[in-house]
Amino acid sequence: MKSIINYFKEIFWGLKSLVKGMAVTGHYITHPKEIITQQYPENKATLKMFERFRGEVVLLHDENNEHKCTGCTACEVACPNGSIEIIPKRVEVDGRKVKAIDQFVYHLQMCTMCGLCIPACPTDAIVMANTFEHAVFDRSKLTKILNKPGSKIMDGIK
Amino acid sequence: MNWLYDFSILTQSIHESLSRNFVPGTVVLIEMILAGVAFMILFALLGLVLVYAERKVSAFFQQRLGPMRVGKWGTAQTLADVIKLLMKEPLMNKNADKFLFNLAPYIIMISAFMAMAALPFAKGLQALDFDVGLLYISAVSSLGVIGILLAGWSSDNKYSLIGALRSGAQIISYELSVGLSLLTIVVLTGSLQLSVIVESQADGWWIFRGHIPAVIAFIIFLIASTAETNRGPFDLAEAESELTAGFHTEYSGMKFAFFFLAEFANMFIVSALGATVFLGGWMPFHIGGWEAFNNIMDYIPPIVWFFGKVSFMIFMMMWFRWTFPRLRIDQLLTLEWKYLLPVNLMNILVMAFLVLMGWHF
Numbered sequence: 329m330k331s332i333i334n335y336f337k338e339i340f341w342g343l344k345s346l347v348k349g350m351a352v353t354g355h356y357i358t359h360p361k362e363i364i365t366q367q368y369p370e371n372k373a374t375l376k377m378f379e380r381f382r383g384e385v386v387l388l389h390d391e392n393n394e395h396k397c398t399g400c401t402a403c404e405v406a407c408p409n410g411s412i413e414i415i416p417k418r419v420e421v422d423g424r425k426v427k428a429i430d431q432f433v434y435h436l437q438m439c440t441m442c443g444l445c446i447p448a449c450p451t452d453a454i455v456m457a458n459t460f461e462h463a464v465f466d467r468s469k470l471t472k473i474l475n476k477p478g479s480k481i482m483d484g485i486k
Numbered sequence: 487m488n489w490l491y492d493f494s495i496l497t498q499s500i501h502e503s504l505s506r507n508f509v510p511g512t513v514v515l516i517e518m519i520l521a522g523v524a525f526m527i528l529f530a531l532l533g534l535v536l537v538y539a540e541r542k543v544s545a546f547f548q549q550r551l552g553p554m555r556v557g558k559w560g561t562a563q564t565l566a567d568v569i570k571l572l573m574k575e576p577l578m579n580k581n582a583d584k585f586l587f588n589l590a591p592y593i594i595m596i597s598a599f600m601a602m603a604a605l606p607f608a609k610g611l612q613a614l615d616f617d618v619g620l621l622y623i624s625a626v627s628s629l630g631v632i633g634i635l636l637a638g639w640s641s642d643n644k645y646s647l648i649g650a651l652r653s654g655a656q657i658i659s660y661e662l663s664v665g666l667s668l669l670t671i672v673v674l675t676g677s678l679q680l681s682v683i684v685e686s687q688a689d690g691w692w693i694f695r696g697h698i699p700a701v702i703a704f705i706i707f708l709i710a711s712t713a714e715t716n717r718g719p720f721d722l723a724e725a726e727s728e729l730t731a732g733f734h735t736e737y738s739g740m741k742f743a744f745f746f747l748a749e750f751a752n753m754f755i756v757s758a759l760g761a762t763v764f765l766g767g768w769m770p771f772h773i774g775g776w777e778a779f780n781n782i783m784d785y786i787p788p789i790v791w792f793f794g795k796v797s798f799m800i801f802m803m804m805w806f807r808w809t810f811p812r813l814r815i816d817q818l819l820t821l822e823w824k825y826l827l828p829v830n831l832m833n834i835l836v837m838a839f840l841v842l843m844g845w846h847f
Contacts, residue, residue: 339825346810353547353809365551 406448494610594633649732653723663710718807757799
């Protein structure tokens, strides 16, 4: 007797779970506003990239053309595939020679957008920008120098 | 516009004008050719519309947009696909059985054509009205499995063979459930003739008049017919994640398109059969005794009712396909032999008892 009751119970629970699954997809088809596909080239003007999207590494500059990079190479060490190369130089500040960056070289073609360099930076000088469309016709354009010409380090950053 | 409500006016006038100009033998020949051409056009249109509908519906079930580029809302996408398939090279395995390999797609197409011939599309619009129409359709629609088995056998590919044998096991099992669930309604109608089945629903469709047994039979029919067309959660014969494409792995170009078309045509056939038997076919929604209401419903042409019901059934099958995960082969057979078949047999007994006592409407 018990097995017969269990048999019908199984059918009932099975049907119930099937209806539950169909309710989920039924919700999707009745709510076309929730569609997540983007019509990419057409919606270029209104397209807003997500905050957490990782497009490329940028070195932040303020309006005085100053950045926060000390040239400590922590990001270069943290990078798993050698996309970042820091070329340092010695500059004279208050009569003593201090290490600073000459060129912050970033190889976009090698970058996997893992973002490990961002938390490695002790001065929060670099961030991940949410830019896209990085395709170019000349490979050398992918090697970028992130510090702008004539820029220098911000006061008080060591 | 009278012919829209009763197609026999149209067919009669064609027959009379032909009889005036030709001898009887030629008239029959011309009429057969006309019907054949009409079915071929229907077949092609069904392929175009259903492939587009499937892609769009599946996209919306998964929060996607589906084809959007070719034509407005991607409406010309299937046409573009047809052109692509026509231009593709028909490839064949070196060790394939050439005769059977080429024969298989035609067997599947022919079985779909044969089944479609007996469907009542609207009042007076039925090519063949057998007195065993239901039996005929369920017989010829299961002939398609021979095509699938041949395709799997002749491809010289282990995946194709596994897919074909799975399909064979599946159709042999589920054919039983389809037949028995249809028989549940035949108990009510007392006839296997499709036109009689439709006429018997003039006071209300069997799914409403047959109490709970009819609803159970309808659910079983939906499940079993989905399995019979190798679709949805029962697409073990194709199983693209494990068997690449199952029985049509080795096919390309138009031969592949035939399998693809036959799948959609079979979906249409089982949907039309279900709509005819359970939902009244082309019969408008009538409630026995409500004359005014019935007259309002009669304003909608029968062909619209038929295709509306068929699209409802097709939509349900698409809903199943894009919701449920695929069953394993043992689960598939367990579902049929341990659940659907016993429930079906009990159901048919209950229905027979109801009819015997005259408790149905």
